[in-house]
Amino acid sequence: MIRPATLEDLPALMEIEARAFTHDRISRRNFRHLLSGANAVSLVDTDRQGLCGYVTVLFNRRSPRARLYSLAVDPRCRGRGLGTKLLAAAEKACRAQGRSALCLEVHPRNAKARRLYKQTGYRAIGRYPDFYEDGADAVRLEKSLAPAKA
Template structure:
């Protein structure tokens, strides 16, 4: 893990860089500036960015609902040039810690069934597949719903 990574809560000044990272990382279901701006001021959204040398190289978005302790990892992205460095795991571990500190009882997510790299990472951090979501993604790809429970 690089000690040069800096994690912090995202601000409205990050919107352009977040949109640019979305464009570089995803070819489906991309979020635009309007969505990021709305989420950055929403009490139910928690967006954290990771920077290296003042360059945004990753982010994640957690969503919550009023009166619910079940949190959702809505999006997580790692810049292509930072893949394979452990940044994805560091982002995910940071997200898990934020959820735990805020008294979540679980953290759920959806992932494309063909995204084996992400699925392996989630499983290493004790997420389990709890549901198959046929045709879940815009391109018709199936998804898995996965969950990490903080209560045993």
């Protein structure tokens, strides 16, 4: 079940972050800010054992685009299509905010994430040099959220 994240989810979010990523992790302080701020939405997917994953999207009042800040699925929950499900929920939240596109950055060696984004309609629009802690560039992707014309 996907629902908005709350501050009560913070310990579980930190656990997912630690299990899902080896670098570029979101800090507790940053998560707290994201969960409390009006310029972001964080959604979580849960099962009977707790949180399985999350997605966080940032909004800028001056931009028609939203930015996917982070998406993570707990390793114990992988293989269930939760990444696709969370991404779809993020896109729905963006449309509800009147955003015309969703953009994101992905590590060039993250083949699984790149495959997910490609299969769901994201296209490469550029690179950011030296973006990640390990010095790797980021591949910048974007998807139009405008309704398809008949």
